[in-house]
Amino acid sequence: MSEDPTGRLVVALDLDGITDKAGLMDRAARALALPDWFGRNWDALADSLGDPSVWPKDAAGRGLLLVVVGWRSYAEARPEEWRIAREVFAQASQRTPALTVALALGGSS
Template structure:
């Protein structure tokens, strides 16, 4: 799901039910509309997040806000992987001023 907030293109990255790195990477592929050649590893995710040319076409020059929801279960069951994911998100945002990654603290709405 995407929205436009404060001029930025917003992408919801819903991690509800994600149990491992593979699941996280698949959710990233779909939410961020990553290309077929995306490597599904931490380095590839960091590079894709930090490279506006890989972002969804709708972003344009506005910047990208990725809102991560439903992440707490994954963080509890795979704390080492989640620590790496957080680091990847933070480093990409630090490298790319047009990128913001926000962790939603509320519960994921029922589907």
Template sequence: MSEDLAGRLTVTVDLDGITGKAGLMDRVASALALPDWFGRNWDALADSLSDHTVWPEGAVEQGLLVVVRGWRPFAERNPDEWRTAQDVFAEAADRTPALAVVLALGGTS
């Protein structure tokens, strides 16, 4: 089964140089322009990814594609945190048909 991702508002989360969970949360919050009250924990991330009211303008109508780049070094340094991040991304995408999260396999440039 394939899903057409064309036409969705695309947001890139670049994890290049990130060494821990706090940095990951900061990058996601910045990329998605999450509100200041974003809790920077796994539950808050799952809720924000599934909550259309905090999505970037136009994303609800178009759908939202989150592309995660530069994740491999983070995953190697933080395998437990990375598994949790993947679970959160997958759960949010499963709960929210307008959301797709993809892991870019190429470089960060």
């Protein structure tokens, strides 16, 4: 985790090697330090992204920039799931001004 020039906490969601929804949910739970009760489904991900109270503590009052890296293999393996994931990211960002989700076009490192 780091900070961007605007002071937001930057968290990388590294999907390198992930080819299914369960893997995406596990990586999201780890990257965002989501609570044990995180439901590991699309609605739970949307709710968690849109709720600053469950974000990492360093994001409180600063905002969160979630950078999704290494996503291409998942997108190719599960295009319909990836479409849903992108919708979840976009809707959460629209609903929650303190959240920005960016898809990195480069590699995962």
